[in-house]
Amino acid sequence: MSPDHFQSTDSLRADIGDAAWVDVMQAVDRTYAELVDYQEQLETRNAELEALRTFLSSIMHSISDYLVVTDTALCIADASRSFCKAVGLPVEKLVGQPIAGFLQGTSGGNLITAISRSVAQRADNTVEAELTTTIGPEPVEFRIAPRLRGGRKRAGVILTGRPLGELRRAYSELEASHEELKQTQTQLVRNEKLASLGRLLAGVAHELNNPISFVYANTHALEKYINRFETYFDRVQAGAPREELVELRGTLKLDRDLRNLRTAIEGARDGAERVKNIVEDLRRLSAEGSGELAPTDLVRTASIAADWVERGSKSRVTIAFEGEPSCIASARAGHVQQVLMNLVQNAVDAMAEQDDAALTIRSFYDGAHAVIEVSDNGPGIPDTAAAKIFDPFFTTKEVGKGTGLGLSISHKIAEEHGGSLELVPSDQGACFRLTLLRGDQT
Ligand SMILES: Nc1ncnc2c1ncn2[C@@H]1O[C@H](COP(=O)(O)OP(=O)(O)OP(=O)(O)O)[C@@H](O)[C@H]1O
Ligand SMILES: [Mg+2]
Missing domain, CATH: 3.30.450.20 (PAS domain)
Structure with a gap:
């Protein structure tokens, strides 16, 4: 290629003039800079696009x-x-x-x-x-x-x-295990009821034993008296002379027997009446157990519950009643009795190691409510446990001694009655308050 084909820079500069040349050079610089800038932007966008693609993928x-x-x-x-x-x-x-x-x-x-x-x-x-x-x-x-x-x-x-x-599939499995859980729970509730019934029966058995053995001893004595009277009457019937009969009456101590006969009959009747009262108590509790709400004396129910728990347990507890001598709530006696039995049983369990175990049952009316409090002088309930005691299965008792359902069932029973069961602050030990609607005003 001949050099004639190119204009030298000098001649080009001469053609377009110096000023114009500077403009061209600046425009070239600008375009170049823009190109570099554009290239950088393109690379950044590409990198962003690539990151997005990786992200999506x-x-x-x-x-x-x-x-x-x-x-x-x-x-x-x-x-x-x-x-x-x-x-x-x-x-x-x-x-x-x-x-x-x-x-x-x-x-x-x-x-x-x-x-x-x-x-x-x-x-x-x-x-x-x-x-x-x-x-x-x-x-x-x-x-x-x-x-x-x-x-x-x-x-x-x-x-x-x-x-x-x-x-x-997971849902039906969940439903199946939920059903199973419900059945287990029903079973446990039933067990708890049986346990409470067991405690009650232990008390009842003890309670019945005394009057029955009393009746038994008296009838045994009566049998002895009958034998002696029979001997005497046989002689009377045989036409024995009067002197012999007087002597026989003295030998057989019939006058003393006659006095004792009266005492034995009275004793047997007292014992039978005691048995009758216990049976009546039981009938009252079971008959109203699941029925309608009826006026129920909380003090009497608590007294029966305390009696039976105390008789069923080995430790000695002093029980004091305070407040209203009779406090009538609108309740199902059997259910309230279950609640009170559990409260008393818990208190007795908590004080098992104490010689000075004391239980106080206080009842009072509060506006439209009948209230009964069961408090003890045991170790009390620490704050950490207090939040959990009404949870089902919460227990601090060893296996076989408690299922941890007592308080949760009691709480439910109180709620079903439109009332409440709560742990209330006390200076010593634990104090549970059962609040129910009054039953003496309807
Ligand atoms: N009066 C109390 N003093 C100290 N702790 C108590 C008292 N009452 C309840 N508790 C605590 O609350 C826990 C739960 O009581 P809850 O009656 O629900 O179950 P449980 O007595 O352990 O077993 P269950 O009643 O089913 O036989 C008890 O294990 C005990 O730790
Ligand atoms: Mg309990």
């Missing part, structure tokens, strides 16, 4: 629910790995295929109808469909979200699907 890989992106023709544009795995095809083979082709029977049509509604309303929508998976049809709940390009133009939909099969 990691979502598509890790999401456990199904995620399917479709175009406006409802053909698959992208799908999560979980979906590919379920239908048994790699994403490359899925792209371009109609989503409805992967659904069973009518559910494909249902999905398309739901998609049309969602797109028309520009709102999310949910539909259940049967997906054809490698292990057979699987119920899936699809959430449909319209996909918009540039914020306005329709670009297809995004489907997120949750397999329901497993969920339903």
Whole structure:
């Protein structure tokens, strides 16, 4: 190439003039700088795009629910790995295929109808469909979200699907274990009732034993007297002379027997009456156990409960009654008795190691309420335990001694009566307050 083909810089500068030359050079510099700037921006955008792609792909890989992106023709544009795995095809083979082709029977049509509604309303929508998976049809709940390009133009939909099969299985398993738990709970409540009945029976057995042995001893004595009277009457009938009869009466000590006879009969009657009273107490408690609310004397119920708990336990406890001599609540006697038995039993258990064990039962009226408090001088309940004592199964007693249901059942009984059972602050030991509606004013 000959040098004539090029103009020298000098001659070029001469042609366009110095000032213009400077302008050109500056324009070239500016353009170059802009180019560099543009290039940098492009690289940054590329890096951002790459990060976004990686981010999206990691979502598509890790999401456990199904995620399917479709175009406006409802053909698959992208799908999560979980979906590919379920239908048994790699994403490359899925792209371009109609989503409805992967659904069973009518559910494909249902999905398309739901998609049309969602797109028309520009709102999310949910539909259940049967997906054809490698292990057979699987119920899936699809959430449909319209996909918009540039914020306005329709670009297809995004489907997120949750397999329901497993969920339903888990739900039915949950229901089964809940049912089992309920049965266990009913059983435990029944056990607790039996335990309370057991305590009651221990008390009753002890209580009945005294008068019965009294009656028994007296009838034994009566038997002896009868034998002697029979001997005497036999002689009378045989026509024995008067002197012999007088002597026999003295030998057989019939005059003393006659006096004792009266005492023995009175003793036997007292014993039988005591038995009758105990049976009446029991009948009163059991008859009203599950029935209607009726005026119930809390003091009398507490006194019977305390009597029986005390008789059923080995330790000695001093029991004092304070306040109203009779405090009438509207209650089911059997249930209240169960509550009071548990409160007294808990107090007696807490004071088992004490020689000075003392139980105070105080009752009073408070407006429309009848209140009874059971307090002891035991170790009390620490704050940490106080929050839990009404929880079912909370117990500090050793296995076999307590199920931890007593207070929770008692609390429930109080609530069922429209009343309350609470632990109230006390200077010494623990104090439980049972508040019920008054029953003496109706
Ligand atoms: N008067 C009390 N003094 C000290 N602690 C008490 C007293 N009453 C209850 N508690 C505590 O509350 C816990 C729960 O009592 P709850 O009556 O519910 O169950 P439990 O007596 O352990 O067993 P269950 O009554 O079922 O035989 C007891 O284990 C005990 O720790
Ligand atoms: Mg208890």
